[in-house]
Amino acid sequence: MRIIPAIDIMDGNVVRLRKGNPDDKVTYSNNPSEIAKKWEISGADILHVVDLDAALSTNKNNIEIISKLIEAVNIPVQVAGGIRSIEAINEMFSKNAAKVVLGTMAYKEPDSIRHIAKKKGEKIIVSIDQNDGKIMISGWREIAGPRIDEAINLFMSMGIREFLVTSVDRDGMLTGPDILTLSYASSFPGARIIASGGISSIEDIIRVRSIGCSSVILGKSLYDGNLSIEKVKALV
Numbered sequence: 001m002r003i004i005p006a007i008d009i010m011d012g013n014v015v016r017l018r019k020g021n022p023d024d025k026v027t028y029s030n031n032p033s034e035i036a037k038k039w040e041i042s043g044a045d046i047l048h049v050v051d052l053d054a055a056l057s058t059n060k061n062n063i064e065i066i067s068k069l070i071e072a073v074n075i076p077v078q079v080a081g082g083i084r085s086i087e088a089i090n091e092m093f094s095k096n097a098a099k100v101v102l103g104t105m106a107y108k109e110p111d112s113i114r115h116i117a118k119k120k121g122e123k124i125i126v127s128i129d130q131n132d133g134k135i136m137i138s139g140w141r142e143i144a145g146p147r148i149d150e151a152i153n154l155f156m157s158m159g160i161r162e163f164l165v166t167s168v169d170r171d172g173m174l175t176g177p178d179i180l181t182l183s184y185a186s187s188f189p190g191a192r193i194i195a196s197g198g199i200s201s202i203e204d205i206i207r208v209r210s211i212g213c214s215s216v217i218l219g220k221s222l223y224d225g226n227l228s229i230e231k232v233k234a235l236v
């Protein structure tokens, strides 16, 4: 089970939102690279960095900060948020992102995903941000259209294997993972599921592992000290 801390960046700061609402935000640090190094030293396998300004289309972005963060650590960094063109994908790879996470673009331009998956399928993660079974895009403010099963089948037919499954109404809430949705997504043969949203305890991590998720994203639980990566790594 890979343990993946989330570093969500807004206006240069490390923040956590509740249910993706930019008006409901806690700021944890003004130094994302320092936080990245802290999680690396604690034993994180991968870092999950989200450019929230870009995801929420605030006309700002944190690309330079993310680029410095990638340079500051020796573990793989996957980058999400606002990567919505082939150029933006290539820019992230040129800055040594290990993988890119695609939401809006995947649903709005599936043909581009088909094209890029031919060369870089192993480095593309498709984001399934769901609320009540509906996949959300554009900063979680728009419904994408396809059902979860349709999305997984479509992107798997293109050679994508890895999916980030986030339950929007659990994100930042510490209310436990959405086991029903995560086990449904894990039931697609060959799909690797990264579980995200609501994880608050070691038991939650053991549950998502037992239903077949390959990785878990830790957010608020780490920042608030409910969980430590050292303890998690020792137990799972």
Ligand code: AMZ
Binding pocket: 017, 019, 020, 021, 022, 050, 052, 054, 055, 056, 080, 081, 082, 083, 084, 101, 102, 103, 104, 105, 127, 129, 137, 138, 139, 140, 164, 166
């Ligand atoms: O918190 C939010 N409102 C939010 C968020 N965390 N909106 C989008 N995102 C994340 C998704 C996904 O990983 O979980 O941004 C990524 C998708 O961005 P885009 O720009 O590709 O749709």
